[in-house]
Amino acid sequence: MSSSRRGAGYAAAQAAADAARLVATVARETTGWDGAAGVAAQAAALAERLDALAEADAEAFAAALAALDARSRDLPMRMQHAADVPLEIARTAADAAEVARLAAERCDGVLRADAVGAAALASGAALAAAQLVRANLLVAPDDPRAAEAARAAEDAQYAAARALDAGS
Amino acid sequence: MDADAQLVGRCLGGEQRAWDELVERYSRYVYAIVSQGYRLRGPDAEDAFQDVFLRVYDRLGSLRDPEALRPWIGQLTRRVCLDRLASSSREEPTELQPEDVEATLEELDEAFAVREALGELPEECREVLDRFFCRDESYRTIGEELGIPSGTIASRISRCLGRLRQRFE
Numbered sequence: 269m270s271s272s273r274r275g276a277g278y279a280a281a282q283a284a285a286d287a288a289r290l291v292a293t294v295a296r297e298t299t300g301w302d303g304a305a306g307v308a309a310q311a312a313a314l315a316e317r318l319d320a321l322a323e324a325d326a327e328a329f330a331a332a333l334a335a336l337d338a339r340s341r342d343l344p345m346r347m348q349h350a351a352d353v354p355l356e357i358a359r360t361a362a363d364a365a366e367v368a369r370l371a372a373e374r375c376d377g378v379l380r381a382d383a384v385g386a387a388a389l390a391s392g393a394a395l396a397a398a399q400l401v402r403a404n405l406l407v408a409p410d411d412p413r414a415a416e417a418a419r420a421a422e423d424a425q426y427a428a429a430r431a432l433d434a435g436s
Numbered sequence: 437m438d439a440d441a442q443l444v445g446r447c448l449g450g451e452q453r454a455w456d457e458l459v460e461r462y463s464r465y466v467y468a469i470v471s472q473g474y475r476l477r478g479p480d481a482e483d484a485f486q487d488v489f490l491r492v493y494d495r496l497g498s499l500r501d502p503e504a505l506r507p508w509i510g511q512l513t514r515r516v517c518l519d520r521l522a523s524s525s526r527e528e529p530t531e532l533q534p535e536d537v538e539a540t541l542e543e544l545d546e547a548f549a550v551r552e553a554l555g556e557l558p559e560e561c562r563e564v565l566d567r568f569f570c571r572d573e574s575y576r577t578i579g580e581e582l583g584i585p586s587g588t589i590a591s592r593i594s595r596c597l598g599r600l601r602q603r604f605e
Binding site for chain 2: 302303305306307309310313317359360362363366367370419420423
């Protein structure tokens with residue numbers, strides 16, 4: 269496998285970053301909502317964090333692939349270490365879904381579809397990241413990070429469901 | 437009367453504790469300009485730092501608008517740094533670009549203005565803003581740490597940002 273290949277963690281972080289940027293745009297374009305600027309600021313901060321996490325995941329993924337190619341003895345340790353980045357992606361994507369939920373409930377009607385779409389995207393990203401955490405921790409099934417990532421994915425799913433309700 | 441104006445009044449009234457407070461409040465600001473803006477290091481940075489507060493002590497009575505304490509200290513610090521760079525550049529030319537210095541100083545000014553405004557917010561707001569924007573904590577973590585439902589954190593942060601914004605309007 270090419271060491272320059274980017275994996276699902278990178279894609280999940282990028283998808284959640286795009287979702288957060290969409291929320292920021294929806295909030296900025298909404299009129300008559302007192303908290304809009306604050307939600308836009310939070311969404312922009314989350315997008316920046318997710319961009320950085322995407323790069324961090326690409327590096328961690330490349331290091332894990334290199335260890336795999338070299339049949340390195342410390343591969344299990346590297347895999348466990350590599351769970352940290354997707355866990356952070358899952359948590360941050362859940363927050364992106366939460367601001368999207370808030371935007372879906374308060375934004376202008378014409379912008380609601382974008383906010384709902386952002387919530388769905390962020391929720392999917394959180395789920396993908398949680399799955400990666402689980403895969404990286406197969407050799408350590410009692411590691412609490414797997415449960416934590418699963419909780420983040422559930423939070424995101426709940427937020428997305430509420431956003432969808434607001435849009436229906 | 438704002439906090440700086442009160443502090444200036446107490447300093448000029450001869451209250452020693454007020455001078456200590458002034459140094460404490462502005463030491464980071466001055467040091468940031470010296471080290472990040474003008475990139476002075478080691479003994480040069482320490483000498484400039486001391487020199488700034490000596491000048492503040494000597495000249496505070498000439499400050500016309502006590503509410504403008506921060507920009508006044510900022511200006512004094514710039515002059516001290518430029519004097520120091522001018523004397524040292526005779527021995528070793530400086531590579532500082534004026535536009536880079538200006539950009540850094542603008543960022544520092546903005547950062548310190550935000551820090552001051554944050555200090556005026558209620559503790560509950562300072563706490564959530566610090567946790568979210570500075571420590572990158574998730575809504576769930578913030579909620580668990582503060583005993584607040586995580587579904588209300590984003591709205592709470594928005595309200596607090598609104599209050600912070602009011603400080604600048």
